[in-house]
Amino acid sequence: MTLSKLMAGLFAATILTAPAFAQGYPERQITMVVPFSAGGPTDTVARLVAERMSADLGQQIVVQNVGGAGGTLGAGQVAKAEPDGYTVLLHHIGMATSATLYRNLAYDTLNAFEYVGLVTEVPMVVTARADFEPADFPAFVDYVKANADSLTLANAGIGAASHLCGMLLMQALEAPLVTVPYKGTGPAMTDLLGGQVDIMCDQTTNTTQQIKAGTIKAYAVTTPERLPLFPDLPTAAESGFEAMQFGIWHGIYTPKGTAPEVNQRLSQSLQKALADEGVAKAMADLGTAPSSAQDATPEALKAKLEAEIARWKPVIEAAGVYAD
Amino acid sequence: MDLLSNLAMGFGVASSLANLAFCLIGVLLGTLIGVLPGIGATATIAMLLPITFQLEPVSSLIMLAGIYYGAQYGGSTTAILINMPGESSSAVTAIDGYQMARQGRAGTALAVAALGSFFAGSVATFLVAIFAPPLTAIALQFGAAEYFSLMVMGLVMSVALAHGSVLKALAMVVLGLLLGMVGTDVYTGAPRFTMGMTQFADGLNFVAVAVGVFGIAEILRNLEDEHDRQVMTKNITRLFPSREEFRQMIGPVLRGTGVGSVLGILPGGGAILAAFASYTVEKKLSKHPEEFGKGALAGVAGPESANNAGAQTSFIPLLTLGIPANPVMALMIGAMIIQGIVPGPNVVSEQPQLFWGIIASMWIGNLMLVVLNLPLIGLWVKLLTVPYFVLFPIIMAMCSIGVYSVNSNPYDLFAVAFFGLLGYVMSKLRCEPAPLLLGFVLGPLLEENLRRAMILSRGDPTTFVTRPISAGLLVLSLAILVLVFLPQIRKRRDEVFTESDA
Numbered sequence: 001m002t003l004s005k006l007m008a009g010l011f012a013a014t015i016l017t018a019p020a021f022a023q024g025y026p027e028r029q030i031t032m033v034v035p036f037s038a039g040g041p042t043d044t045v046a047r048l049v050a051e052r053m054s055a056d057l058g059q060q061i062v063v064q065n066v067g068g069a070g071g072t073l074g075a076g077q078v079a080k081a082e083p084d085g086y087t088v089l090l091h092h093i094g095m096a097t098s099a100t101l102y103r104n105l106a107y108d109t110l111n112a113f114e115y116v117g118l119v120t121e122v123p124m125v126v127t128a129r130a131d132f133e134p135a136d137f138p139a140f141v142d143y144v145k146a147n148a149d150s151l152t153l154a155n156a157g158i159g160a161a162s163h164l165c166g167m168l169l170m171q172a173l174e175a176p177l178v179t180v181p182y183k184g185t186g187p188a189m190t191d192l193l194g195g196q197v198d199i200m201c202d203q204t205t206n207t208t209q210q211i212k213a214g215t216i217k218a219y220a221v222t223t224p225e226r227l228p229l230f231p232d233l234p235t236a237a238e239s240g241f242e243a244m245q246f247g248i249w250h251g252i253y254t255p256k257g258t259a260p261e262v263n264q265r266l267s268q269s270l271q272k273a274l275a276d277e278g279v280a281k282a283m284a285d286l287g288t289a290p291s292s293a294q295d296a297t298p299e300a301l302k303a304k305l306e307a308e309i310a311r312w313k314p315v316i317e318a319a320g321v322y323a324d
Numbered sequence: 325m326d327l328l329s330n331l332a333m334g335f336g337v338a339s340s341l342a343n344l345a346f347c348l349i350g351v352l353l354g355t356l357i358g359v360l361p362g363i364g365a366t367a368t369i370a371m372l373l374p375i376t377f378q379l380e381p382v383s384s385l386i387m388l389a390g391i392y393y394g395a396q397y398g399g400s401t402t403a404i405l406i407n408m409p410g411e412s413s414s415a416v417t418a419i420d421g422y423q424m425a426r427q428g429r430a431g432t433a434l435a436v437a438a439l440g441s442f443f444a445g446s447v448a449t450f451l452v453a454i455f456a457p458p459l460t461a462i463a464l465q466f467g468a469a470e471y472f473s474l475m476v477m478g479l480v481m482s483v484a485l486a487h488g489s490v491l492k493a494l495a496m497v498v499l500g501l502l503l504g505m506v507g508t509d510v511y512t513g514a515p516r517f518t519m520g521m522t523q524f525a526d527g528l529n530f531v532a533v534a535v536g537v538f539g540i541a542e543i544l545r546n547l548e549d550e551h552d553r554q555v556m557t558k559n560i561t562r563l564f565p566s567r568e569e570f571r572q573m574i575g576p577v578l579r580g581t582g583v584g585s586v587l588g589i590l591p592g593g594g595a596i597l598a599a600f601a602s603y604t605v606e607k608k609l610s611k612h613p614e615e616f617g618k619g620a621l622a623g624v625a626g627p628e629s630a631n632n633a634g635a636q637t638s639f640i641p642l643l644t645l646g647i648p649a650n651p652v653m654a655l656m657i658g659a660m661i662i663q664g665i666v667p668g669p670n671v672v673s674e675q676p677q678l679f680w681g682i683i684a685s686m687w688i689g690n691l692m693l694v695v696l697n698l699p700l701i702g703l704w705v706k707l708l709t710v711p712y713f714v715l716f717p718i719i720m721a722m723c724s725i726g727v728y729s730v731n732s733n734p735y736d737l738f739a740v741a742f743f744g745l746l747g748y749v750m751s752k753l754r755c756e757p758a759p760l761l762l763g764f765v766l767g768p769l770l771e772e773n774l775r776r777a778m779i780l781s782r783g784d785p786t787t788f789v790t791r792p793i794s795a796g797l798l799v800l801s802l803a804i805l806v807l808v809f810l811p812q813i814r815k816r817r818d819e820v821f822t823e824s825d826a
Contacts, residue, residue, distance in 0.1 A: 038370040039654030044661050051377060051662075065370065066732050069508070069525035073733075076522070101513075106522065152780060158513040180779050181510050183772065186647050186654070193645060194464035196780065209646055209668025282664060323513040 025085055025262055026059040032252075033089050035074025037067040041122070041185075041205040041286075045250055046090040048282055049119055052273035053266075061088075070159040070323055072098050072105060075253075079107035083257035088116065088266065092250045094159055096308035100316045101159050101323040109309065113253040116266045117296035118304060119274070121247035122203045122288040124165045124222040126236070129195045130215055137220040137234050141173060144199070148175035154197040156185040158323045161248045164312070165201035165222065167319050172241045192216055203248050204229070204287025222246055229287050249308075251301040263298050271296045331453060334680030338688055343386050343681070346379070347689050350387035354394020355696065359402055359704075360722050365395040366651045367729040373659055381663040382678050386685040388659060389639075392652050393445065393686070396635045397693050400437045400628055401704055405430060406719060408539035413631035415761045416599040418538055420616065420623030427619050430705050432565045436573050436621060437628040438697045444581040444629035445690035448636035451585050452643075453683050456672070459637075460644040463589050468776035469787050473797035474590070475770040478597045480801045481604040482762040493759045496750075500763020501770075503528060510772055511779075523735035532736040533764060535723050536743025537750065537757040543716050544748040564701075569621055576606050576626035583626075584633030589640050596765055602630035608807055617756075636686060643679060645669055 034046045043065060050061040066074035071094040081087035099109040126140070134140040144151060153170070155163040158181065170177055180197050182188035185206050191197050193215050201222075208229065211218045220236045221227050222244050236244035252270060254263055273279055274290035283290055294300060316322075337343065357368045369388055376384035396413070403414040404421035417437065424433040451459075466474075482497050506517045507527030518524040565573070583605060584598040606626040607616045616623050638649040646667035648654040660667050665675060672679045707715075727736050747757055781787035789795045 037651060037654065038366065038373075039648065039651065039656070039658040044658045047373065047658065047662055051374065060374075062374075063370075064732060067526070068733070069522045073522055073525070157510060158508075178779060178782070180776060182776075183510055190464070190641070190645065190647050191467060193647075194467060196467035209670065213669040215645075215669050282662065285664060286661065321513065323508070324515060 025265060026057050028086065029059055030057070030061045030085070031087050032061050032063050033074045033078050033087065034063055034065050035067065035071035035089070035091055035094075036065065038063075038065045041203060042090070042092050042250065044205070044286075045120060045122075045283075048279055049090075049270065049273045052276045052279055053269045056269040056272045057265075070094055070098055070101065070157075072102055076106040078253065078255055079112040081255045083114070083255040083259075085254060085258055085262035085266070087255060089113070089253040090119065090250060091253065093161070093164070093246075093248050093308065095251065095253070096305055097159060097164060097312045097316065098323070099309050100313045101321075103322060103324055110306065112256050114256060114258045114260075114263050115298035115301040115305075116252035116254060116263050117270050117298060118291040118301050119250040119252060119270065119296070120283060120288050120291055121249040122161075122205055122286070123227060123247050124161065124201055124203055125207045125211065125230075125233070125287075126165075126169065126199070126201045126219045126222075127192070127207055127211065127216045128199045128219065129192055129197070130217055131195065132198060132217050134219070137236070137239055140219045141239060144173055144175050144177070148173075148177055151175075151177050151199060152180050152197045153177040154180050154182060154188045154192055154200040156188045156202070157181055157183055158321060160185070162188065162200055162202040164315075165246070167315055167321075168222075168244050168246065169199075169201050171315065171318070172236070172244050208285075208287040220244075227287065229284070249304060251304065253301075260298075267297055327454060330676065330680050331684065333677065334453075334682075334684035335688075337382060337677050337681030338386065338684035342380075343383050343685065344688065346383045346387040347390050347685050348692055350390020351394035351397075351689050351692050351696065354391040354396075355398040355401075355693065357391070358395035358398020358400075360726060365392050366655065367726075368395070369652060369655045369659075373655065373662075376659055377662060381660065381665055382681045384659055384663065385656060385678065385682055386689075388656050389682060389686060390689045392656075393632070393635050393689060394693060396632060397438070397441060397697065400441075400631075401434060401697075403538075404433045404437065404624070405704060405708060406539065406715075407542040408719065408723070409534050413596065413599040413627070413634070415534055415538065415758055416603050416627040417624055417631070419603070419756075419758050420618075420620045422542075423617065423619035424621070424624065425708070429619065430708065431701050432569060432621070433624050434701045434704060435564050435698065436569070436625050438694050438701075440573060440577045440580065440625045440629040441632035442690050442694040443577050444584060444631075444633035445636055445693075446687055447581050448585045448588070448633040449683060449687045449690070452637060452640055452686075453680075456640050456644050459589050459640055463641060465793060466590055467791070468773045468780055469791050469794040470797065471590075472770065472773040472777050473788060473794040473801070474597070475766050475773060477797050477801040477804065478600060478762065478766050479770065480804050481597075481600055482759045482766075489754075492753075492755050496755050496757070496759040497763040500760040500765075501767035503533065503760075504764045504767025505771070507768075511775055521735065523733055527768065528739055528764075529727065529733070529736045530765065532727050532739040533743050534761060535727055536740045536745075537747035537760060539719070539723060540740060540744025541747025541751055541757070543719065544744065545751055546712060547716070565621075572621050573625040575609075576602075576622040577629045579605055579609075580626035580629030580631075581633045584630030585637045587630075588634030588637030598630040598634035599627035600762055602626040604804070632690075639682075639686075642667070643671060643682070646671065 032046060032050050034043050036042045046063050050063050054061045066077050071091055075089060075091055078087055078089035134143040153166050155166050166179060185202060188200060189206060192200050210216045218233055221233050222236055224245055226233060226235055271293045274296055280290055369391055399414040400417045403409040403418040404425050407418050407422040409415040409418045421433045506524055508515050508525050515525055580602040583602045587598040587601060603623060603626060606622040607613050610622055641647050641649050642653045646669060648657050657667050724737055727740050750757060777787055788798060
């Protein structure tokens with residue numbers, strides 16, 4: 001693209017979106033699309049921040065759940081929406097992984113959106129049924145390596161956080177476990193509680209309460225440092241599994257062409273919401289923490305998305321699993 | 325006497341003026357949305373969620389729970405009056421309930437449904453209170469093999485749903501199973517029968533299919549022949565059941581409550597079997613099985629009780645494990661988290677006020693529902709006298725809004741239109757929609773659990789007979805199969821007898 005074309009494009013974009021960021025944005029209700037069903041962990045995160053952002057913006061943010069096809073339907077809907085700042089998307093790591101998991105996406109992940117900022121990064125915990133033999137993570141590693149072909153690994157479906165973490169776990173341990181997919185975290189967790197499956201790696205949002213109650217066993221976390229919530233749980237990196245560092249990061253996006261002023265306004269509002277004590281406490285109860293003010297910016301989210309697409313592409317291609 | 329003091333505490337919490345008010349608002353809203361065809365509890369609770377943030381956690385959960393079982397209640401009203409079930413459970417009620425309405429017995433059907441539901445709801449609430457922890461332990465014994473065998477039992481039962489040709493019923497079950505295969509394969513991620521449309525990646529929407537094959541098809545049939553509807557409204561003699569009818573409903577209600585309570589506990593889709601299972605039991609036990617499908621009282625009383633009992637006991641996995649049994653409960657968990665209560669196995673001990681307050685409110689809510697609904701029956705029946713050219717566009721509009729509100733997916737509306745036409749063609753061919761719906765609901769569960777059981781057993785099919793619960797369920801299915809086909813053999817003999825009598 002030549003400079004003049006770029007300038008022309010920018011000019012056109014400015015004219016087209018001019019009314020949208022007229023001084024008073026936002027002037028009416030904003031729709032926040034969550035590409036997953038109501039009540040799930042992503043929906044909960046969305047509703048938590050939407051409530052506080054509404055207070056700051058002076059306009060209600062209404063959460064709309066457009067579930068289906070691993071979040072790609074909701075993302076596709078926002079990609080096609082008017083870039084006026086009244087439709088935003090809250091999506092998690094799936095935004096990056098679906099770029100590889102789905103080979104015929106209706107949108108171009110890197111070119112269909114503008115960025116508002118990161119919201120939170122939920123840590124993952126390696127867990128097993130309550131009566132699983134190994135006592136700690138090093139023992140777990142040895143045991144799983146020795147018994148790989150007789151152990152089962154649950155996940156909540158292709159593309160789910162537990163599926164991604166499971167792929168990383170198997171690649172790190174070089175242990176091809178028997179993978180048992182479920183339709184969602186609920187049934188997978190039920191079977192882990194009932195001892196029907198052996199291992200699952202999932203977000204703290206889903207595992208914290210069960211770990212505290214002793215109904216499942218926790219072995220390691222995937223964060224760079226130990227969690228304040230579980231000071232006794234080692235990180236996977238402590239045992240030398242550097243590759244097993246990741247979290248389920250959530251970000252807010254707007255359709256391509258949304259004015260930078262609008263994204264900045266939303267980003268400011270997001271930073272305020274994340275600084276709220278109530279939000280911090282609710283997130284702490286779920287085992288996560290709000291993103292910092294530096295991360296809740298368009299630049300940080302853009303960099304994260306690009307890095308994560310590059311990171312997961314080889315992992316998914318090595319596993320040879322696609323969702324289409 | 326822990327239980328009594330706990331219950332007393334629960335009633336103390338639930339009967340505070342504010343909580344009574346929120347319970348009332350919940351059941352009222354629930355009844356209302358249940359009566360509006362297609363608009364489900366999930367959509368309503370999702371919309372109301374932001375409002376509940378301002379309330380006390382107990383109050384907001386009491387209200388949301390009220391919406392949930394209020395909607396179950398209201399759903400049977402539309403199933404009976406206009407053959408429009410909004411959920412899998414009320415699809416069964418529609419079979420005989422709508423026939424009763426066509427005979428001018430709409431009031432009786434509604435009263436039976438209300439009273440049966442109240443009784444079942446009360447009993448099931450106490451079951452939740454007394455047995456929640458031990459029942460959870462049993463539910464956790466259910467793995468993939470057990471669920472597979474349970475679904476096999478459900479499919480065997482589906483044959484009994486038919487009141488015409490068994491062959492056509494089987495064909496409908498198979499068609500339902502095939503429709504259930506539309507969507508993404510859980511194990512490989514491959515899209516099946518989606519015709520390349522990502523909007524169908526998660527399968528066909530149940531509400532769209534049910535509203536289509538039952539409701540829209542019925543509207544098309546009525547437009548063809550207005551005469552039927554005049555019969556329906558002119559023949560109304562009584563609104564409430566006679567003493568004889570009361571006597572008839574006792575057995576079905578008791579059995580329905582039992583069946584529903586047991587199946588409701590299973591988080592993997594047990595509750596959806598409750599109404600179907602109860603219908604089968606009643607038809608088998610009845611002295612007049614030929615009345616089923618033509619307005620049998622037991623065909624309404626049993627399934628309605630089972631459905632409501634199951635709705636109450638399905639709170640057990642939520643409250644004791646923190647795991648939602650359906651989308652409505654997932655939303656309630658979301659509401660709890662935002663309120664700062666993270667549901668999990670410790671909720672009972674950490675938040676006794678919340679746990680017992682909700683349980684007590686369920687009973688109070690059920691009482692409110694029956695008090696509200698009995699006087700309303702007259703009003704609902706009057707609704708049938710609304711001229712059809714006014715009523716049917718309203719129903720169509722409501723259905724469309726309701727179906728769209730579930731997923732905000734316009735393709736669901738195309739599905740309604742398609743299944744409406746299919747339902748009309750089916751009625752011309754004398755094929756019944758209920759077995760199709762059962763196949764549609766059970767098919768995906770059957771396949772998912774079959775394949776999961778096989779993965780877990782490393783491809784060893786004996787897992788279904790070596791696991792005791794699974795084996796027991798399969799034996800039971802076999803017994804039901806024999807019971808279903810035995811009367812056909814016996815009927816031939818009976819025919820000989822009746823001829824000689826005459």
